[in-house]
Amino acid sequence: xxxxxxxxxxxxxxxxxxxxxxxxxxxxxxxxxxxxxxxxxxxxxxxxxxxxxxxxxxxxxxxxxxxxxxxxxxxxxxxxxxxxxxxxxxxxxxxxxxxxxxxxxxxxxxxxxxxxxxxxxxxxxxxxxxxxxxxxxxxxxxxxxxxxxxxxxxxxxxxxxxxxxxx
Numbered sequence: 370x371x372x373x374x375x376x377x378x379x380x381x382x383x384x385x386x387x388x389x390x391x392x393x394x395x396x397x398x399x400x401x402x403x404x405x406x407x408x409x410x411x412x413x414x415x416x417x418x419x420x421x422x423x424x425x426x427x428x429x430x431x432x433x434x435x436x437x438x439x440x441x442x443x444x445x446x447x448x449x450x451x452x453x454x455x456x457x458x459x460x461x462x463x464x465x466x467x468x469x470x471x472x473x474x475x476x477x478x479x480x481x482x483x484x485x486x487x488x489x490x491x492x493x494x495x496x497x498x499x500x501x502x503x504x505x506x507x508x509x510x511x512x513x514x515x516x517x518x519x520x521x522x523x524x525x526x527x528x529x530x531x532x533x534x535x536x
């Protein structure tokens with residue numbers, strides 16, 4: 370198994386001599402990431418360029434590998450795909466475009482795709498129950514902000530319940 374891994378590392382490294390600029394440990398880690406990316410059909414040239422950029426800038430091996438992995442993750446998930454879908458669904462549900470855009474822009478940077486979908490479902494549910502679309506969006510957005518703040522313990526609402534302290 371180790372022999373197979375070494376052959377694979379050597380094969381990719383010989384395919385792209387630019388990777389020789391990396392130290393051996395970093396090269397083997399980057400090659401493993403490149404192979405995984407290639408296996409799922411991602412283009413590897415941007416990842417090679419990122420690794421070489423790190424070498425040129427004198428970054429540590431660990432930092433180079435982390436940057437390449439981050440790039441793979443970013444390439445795998447197109448940015449804002451779900452956010453745009455939720456935005457379109459909200460507008461189609463009658464939410465004014467400016468309200469829908471403001472809500473999605475407020476949520477998108479920190480929300481997971483599942484959170485965005487749940488937000489959309491909650492707004493659509495409120496609309497189906499008779500709430501005006503703009504109001505439903507605003508209420509759900511504010512409720513989500515309060516949920517996040519209470520989870521982190523940083524609520525700015527003076528009326529929010531505070532945990533009791535023991536004497």
